[in-house]
Amino acid sequence: MNVNLLPEGLSMVDWAAATTAGATAIATAAGTGLWKDLHPRLKSWMAKIGGKKADTALQRLEATATEIETSSKDQAVRDKAKNTWQARFEVFLEDLEDDERDALAGELLELARETEQAHTRAGAVARDHGMAVAGDVTINAKDRGIAVAHNEGGINVGNPPRPGQEKKA
Numbered sequence: 001m002n003v004n005l006l007p008e009g010l011s012m013v014d015w016a017a018a019t020t021a022g023a024t025a026i027a028t029a030a031g032t033g034l035w036k037d038l039h040p041r042l043k044s045w046m047a048k049i050g051g052k053k054a055d056t057a058l059q060r061l062e063a064t065a066t067e068i069e070t071s072s073k074d075q076a077v078r079d080k081a082k083n084t085w086q087a088r089f090e091v092f093l094e095d096l097e098d099d100e101r102d103a104l105a106g107e108l109l110e111l112a113r114e115t116e117q118a119h120t121r122a123g124a125v126a127r128d129h130g131m132a133v134a135g136d137v138t139i140n141a142k143d144r145g146i147a148v149a150h151n152e153g154g155i156n157v158g159n160p161p162r163p164g165q166e167k168k169a
Helices: 015-029 035-049 051-070 076-094 098-122
Strands: none
Touching: 015 035, 015 051, 015 076, 015 098, 035 051, 035 098, 051 076, 076 098
16 A cells, blocks of 8 residues: 655655756766766656657757767866756656656656766776776886876976076077
8 A cells, every 4th residue: 555644745756856866967977988878778768758858858868968978078068967957857857747756756866876876886987088097007117118197298208407507599
């Protein structure tokens, strides 16, 4: 026997938390290896809202993923995606009956929880031109070699000038 002991108008699922969690999962997973697991599950979730609304949402989801992938170093892009998807999820859930809203909000929370667990298990996630390490790193150079994990400038292998004897152009 399923009895709802909550006063009328109160939900059994905090759907505001669900929208935030779902949006955070998208912003976290897009552009990483986590996306391949989250993406099909989001598609399935959106199919449950049905119709043109779901089709439009799927197109927007693809656009969001592409935007994050092409701007993976820009945290502002991920933040914008999170805020945008939080608002979209709120609209989706607002249009549903209480029982359906609770069910879909619960599924959204579960998707987000699983994405967060996968992110934690991954330990470290690298993006383009990055190196992710979940343990120690040892980099060695031999025979006048150079060992670098990441370099954004130049590398000079000559001896530096002595103080006060810098070359003048």
